[in-house]
Amino acid sequence: MPRLAVLCSAAVLVAPLNAEGPFRNRDNPDLHDEAEGTYPVPYHLPKPEEITAVLERIHANLDRAMATKVVNAKTGAEITDLTTFNADAVASQGERNGFHVMTYATGVTHAGMLAAADATGDARYRDFVARHVEFLGRTIPYFRAQAEQIGAKNSSYRRLFDTNSLDDSGSMCAALIKARFAGIGPDLRPEIKHWADYIRFKEIRIADGTVARHRPQPESLWADDAYMCIPALAQMGRLTGDRAWFDEAAKQAVQIARHLFNPTVGLYMHGRHLNQPLTAEFRWGRANGWVILAQCELLDVLPQDHPLRPEILATYRRHVQALAELQSGAGLWHQLLDKPDSYLESSCTAMFVYAIAHGINRGWISPVTYGSVAQAGWLGLAQQVNAQGQIEGSCVGTTLASDHVYYYNRPTSAHHGHAYGPVLMAGAEMLRLYRNQGKLFDIKLQFRTYHFVPKKS
Template identity: 45%
Template sequence: MKRAITRTAQPFIFLLVSFFLFSFQIEKEGKVSKEKELTDSNTPLHLLQPDYPVPYGMVKKEEVKGVIDRVRDYLAAVTPTTVIDKTTQKEITDFSKVNANSLLKPGDFRLLSYEWGVTYSAMLAAGEITGDAKYTDYTKDRVKFIADLYPHFKALSEQKNALHSILHPGALDDAGALCAAFIKTQAVGSDADIRPIVDNFMTYIMEKEFRLNDGTLARNRPLKNTLWLDDLYMSVPAIVQMGKLTGETKYYDAAVKQIELFSKRMFNERNGLYMHGWVEDMDVHPEFHWARANGWALLTKVEVLSVLPKDHPGRPMVMDLLKKHIKGLAALQSGSGFWHQLLDKNDSYLETSATAIYAYCIAKSINEGWIDGLAHAPMTLLAWNAVATMVNNTGQVEGTCVGTGMAFDPAFYYHRPINKFAAHGYGPVIAAGAEVIRLLQNNDFEINDSSLQLLRK
């Protein structure tokens, strides 16, 4: 009986629901018709607010600081300075007792990676710009930890141990970024005995790394006599910092020479971009403009110009390359503020670490007076706003491409994974935020016809 009544009631229920929906639609349309329609004659349409995919407009120093503080606090919590026994997992407080069985206590990131060399440098820059000693202390504490361990692990001779990559570097990745950061740490007044590590790194960079016949730093992978654009950053900042540390001109000359050698093979003057890889034996050189590698190249030029003496004969060449590179990158920034994984391929994904590196480098170039702030400051703040959206509530950086080798087909780059534990994003985000704070401290901005503009002083 219940089933029969239900079937009988179905047409009635359908009609009732239809009636109410129809009545609601009539009421809604009546309200719309009574509202004032926006037209060209009654509304300044150019002032309507666009639907931006990331925050747009004025940027506040306090908000920028809040973002990088969140990143710093997260990193401080997940990168311990502790040595443990591999078997017992107990902490070793007396470093004279370390042995081949001793490990650095694992955290979310490795304290000895090149990515952490970038992070150490970024923390020092943030400390200088913001005046917040927590940033400076982060680097000083970890560099001292490594330096204090160094002689004890060195005494283990050739045994494989926790500091093997800095005792016996096997690639520029092991040496350059950390070396540059260690020299900078010494410059801010660290009481750690850093010089033995620095000298060991520089011996590898200057004397042991494979080179082409003309002296260009190179690798024999994936093919013989291969240039990796990444290696500019993995070597040159350390070399130029060694020039500052020692006052020896040979280091400045060597740094400039590497930029010249890499750029003549890998920089495309037409589009202002670098290819990722160059192989000596190739008849043609496929140009894959990987975003982060271009970031390393841009960051290298900024590092060199920050240290190179004003009267060095190589300075105009480096400055010219910097300006051409920024011009090429500026033309390819997406409407969301990010850059693409392959810079000139709009169907490749938007990537965080490269965007952060560009934001830092362009902001610093403005702050140093190397490029026109009127032209470049708005795009820089747009890039920062994009990057800030990728810092989650924990302080982790999202949207960063994982470590990437070299390829000669697009699919490899298009489909590289992204991961919040890709260490490459953290240093650049902190550096970008710090330099953007400096940009905001030095300049005033306004909104004109809804667009962000830097005010000429």
């Protein structure tokens, strides 16, 4: 049952939090301070070891839940002989079939593990990625040979052998390039090139060149596709040194925003259909999260002199401003960002915490307002990670829909991979944020709240 009650004029479905409230601020030593409030989630300055403990629980859970083995699809028995053809051989999808080794959620998980390895220095996060990349390198030839017999569409690695969407390609492509830069092998350059070429040259586009899908309408634009193409394109620019990859990544960032971003409210609609010129805007949380993650990854590597960089940065800043204004009283954001009677959702919250903390660390936004927003977001998000390292309150896979009822009532599950990479990224970035205390800013507790005060230059 939910442990957090949120009062509003309508019934609220709230994702469960994993510690009992109400909480007092432990940073206030005066236990009799009548002016100190109580909070539905912890409200304090978190210690680095507290953040690290959350990341370690997630790692332990995923290290167990995300199997790297070939199994018989009919019996579940492990197959260790990869020299003999077996039509029933598949890659294990992990616990409750929620963690396949080659999905876009897994690509984000790899990015999160690499971020955690960098932020903590703990080799276990890097080892996790190495185990998965080694498994891919070892099994791709086996499943390729199998696909020649049973057909690529029937293969466990269909996303590689029969690529037909950005979901099949972009996230894993970007993750494999990051692994390559981290020195994690084996070398999967052919697979990287295959997916990158699909994104740049084969994915469907509308007349102005913006990536699109032929579902659910003949020409549909999805905000999700910002993450499913832009990071891979940007990482290819970094990998190859060819500026054309950066140009395409920046073009997609700008044009997706021009089609889907509402500068008045500062949010993205989930998507739109070109056969409907007057579009109702459904502001789904994770769609906005995908975009802001993609913007961060692009801005990290886009040349400073690129002509589209100022527009991308301005859109990012306006987006952050709107998100800060919509944060809930529990630190999390809602499934539908502008609908406070929709439930509090973990995956989008993690994406926003990461993007805001990252922007402060990179100097794109000021810590004055946004430092406290990121901190409050992390404190709420950490309560969604249970003792087993599972992340509760994360919306399952969601299509581009045309009514609020659908979005309001999407189920949540700790056994789908969408939140894991973003929470790892958020925790890693919060560790970096607090390391910048005393360098970029000081954190002062005044009037029972936190002020991130910039250091004088």
